[in-house]
Amino acid sequence: MDNKAPSAPLTPSRDLQRLLDIMAALRTPGTGCPWDLEQDFASIAPYTVEEAYEVADAIQRGDMADLNDELGDLLLQVVFHARMAEEQGLFDFGDVVRAITEKLIRRHPHVFGEARNLPPTEVKKLWAEIKSAEKAERAKRHPPQERVSVLEGIPAAMPALTRAVKLQEKAGRVGFDWNDIRTVLAKVREEADEIEAALDSAASEAEISAEIGDLLFAVANVARHAHADPEAVLRGANAKFERRFHFIEERLAERGTGPANSTLEAMDALWNEAKRRGL
Known part of the structure; x- marks a missing residue:
């Protein structure tokens, strides 16, 4: 992989290569930006999450000018991570693009392959089968001792409400779930009652906090059953x-x-x- 920064002057452009060149220049020792040079994957990760939220915020506000800017900021995060990976000989931006294009083609055989003209229910079923096959393929790349739970693979840094739903969905796929949303709603009432009981018994702040966490988890489950995104x-x-x-x-x-x-x-x-x- 070529880690050399471009020597030609850089100007704004609609060309994606120009963005990659700018990122390379920022990360070039001796002539690049000191702040950019001292970053690594871990230090940049919080900014990546923040930029994703700012994209969502612009969409919620209906501000398309801001959305244009925020999407650029989010793209920069992808370019930044890819550049650091390229410097370490791991992969580069082209590999990232190839991976996502392969995945899109693989997951849409009803568009790009032979499985044409499928109804939405069959498309959803096919999507699940493809993802399951992908998961099995990933499992082959990890030692058996690392594959200990059906709940694995959900990032710990994911927003808590969203992660709660992901955990519930994975548990539900193996039958650990309620079929009736009213039963889930009853669980919310039960958890609220447990908070009240903890207050009445002068429980510790930690115990009360744990009960509040259980309530929030149950509320996220209600949202999931109602097909609503809790976030x-x-x-x-x-x-x-x-x-x-x-x-x-x-x-x-x-x-x-x-x-x-x-x-x-x-x-x-x-x-x-x-x-x-x-x-």
């Missing part, structure tokens, strides 16, 4: 809270005051007014 619906709830609280602040400001100088009853009345207005 997305929670972002929506956060946005709704912001709108309604901003309404409270605006109404109080019109009265020459603010939340810190108001009663809970007064703010709750304004909250209910915001709800009636559909905010």
Whole structure:
């Protein structure tokens, strides 16, 4: 692999190669950027996660100009990781592209292969079969002692609610699941009752926290059974809270005051007014 940075002046371009050249220049010892040069996979990983969230945020806000920028930032993360891998002789950006194109073609035989004109239910079934075959192939590359659970393969750094759903889905594939969402909802009530019992018994903060974790896990399970993304619906709830609280602040400001100088009853009345207005 060629680790040499380009010697020609760099200018902005729509050409992906130009981006790769810029990244190479930033990572060139002696002439590159000191900050970029001291980074490694672990130090860059949090930025990768952050940029993915900023893409989701731009989409939720409907800001397409921001989405354009944020997608560029996320692409930079891919290029950054690929460059560091290339420097270590592991793989390069071309390998990343080849891997994802192979996967897309392999997972869509109903588009690129002979399995044409399948109904959506058959497409979903075929997708599951292909992923299962891929998993079996990956398993061959790891020693048996590493393959200890059906739950493996879910990144620990994944957002907790999303990871909860992934764990539940994997357990569900081997029969550890409820078939009725109302049964799952009953589990939510049970977990809420256990929090109340912990409070009544003067349990420790750690014990109460553990019960709250169980409640959140159960709520994520309800979302899964309702075919709702818990991260997305929670972002929506956060946005709704912001709108309604901003309404409270605006109404109080019109009265020459603010939340810190108001009663809970007064703010709750304004909250209910915001709800009636559909905010």
